Every structure is written in structure tokens, then in C-alpha cells.
Amino acid sequence: MATTESNENGDNVSNHSDDEWREVLTPEQFHVCRQQGTEPPFTGLLYECQDKGEYHCVCCGQPLFSSEAKYDSGSGWPSYWQPISDGVVQTNYDMTHGIRVRIEVKCAGCQAHLGHLFSDGPEPTGMRYCINSVALAFVPTDQ
């Protein structure tokens, strides 16, 4: 059975059309999240963010990554070695670059394109979730 995804306001966001997304996202967010774009490296606002908190999907607000798993990969994009919990992101093969197959990372809540998954990350997982800064909304932990 297919279930209906809803955000915190009860709005159904999983079946937004491109036009509806265009209204709620900036052009840069729309390009990355809905058109599988990639922001230029070392430009994202959250790349160097080291504050404690959670990184949420900019489209639907679902928590995706914790500052606990964020590290400096030197790649120019925010990098994490694991999602905040199981099932919040989906991965699938990205064939758009021909023979060079990459694994795409998407938000499980709204199918937003987030970035790519590589297997050159640090312990304990050895994985690197390489995520576009514009696809994320940072929510600092209350001290």
C-alpha cells in the first residue's frame, strides 16, 4: 500500500508538481532538488558549518542528517558519514553520466535530490554522503 507523505503542517508535499515546487523554492533550490543539479563546490552556506544541530530537507522539512555525523571531507560540499536515522534518505543508481555510475541520494519524504553517496568516508561507516548545501535547512540545537 502506498502511503501519503505529509509535512509538519499536514500539507501533502510528495506529489507537488514542478510548478508548485517552483513557487516554494528558490531557483537554486529548485535546480538542485527537483532537477538533479549540483551547486558549485565551496559555495554552500552550510559547507563550513560546525554548529550542533540537525540538517533538514529544505523541501519537506524532514530531518536528514545530524551535526554528529558531519565532517570536513575537503570536497567542497557538506559531508556526512551517515543519515540521522534509517529510512530518511533513499539511494539509487544515477546513470546520467554514462559509464560513470554514481549513487544518487534522495529525501525519502519528498524525493528531493540531495547529492551523492561515495564509499570513501571515515569510520565507522566508511561512507560519504556528499550533499548540496542548498538542499538542506540547518536547525541548531537549543543550548
Ligand SMILES: [Zn+2]
Ligand atoms: Zn524532503
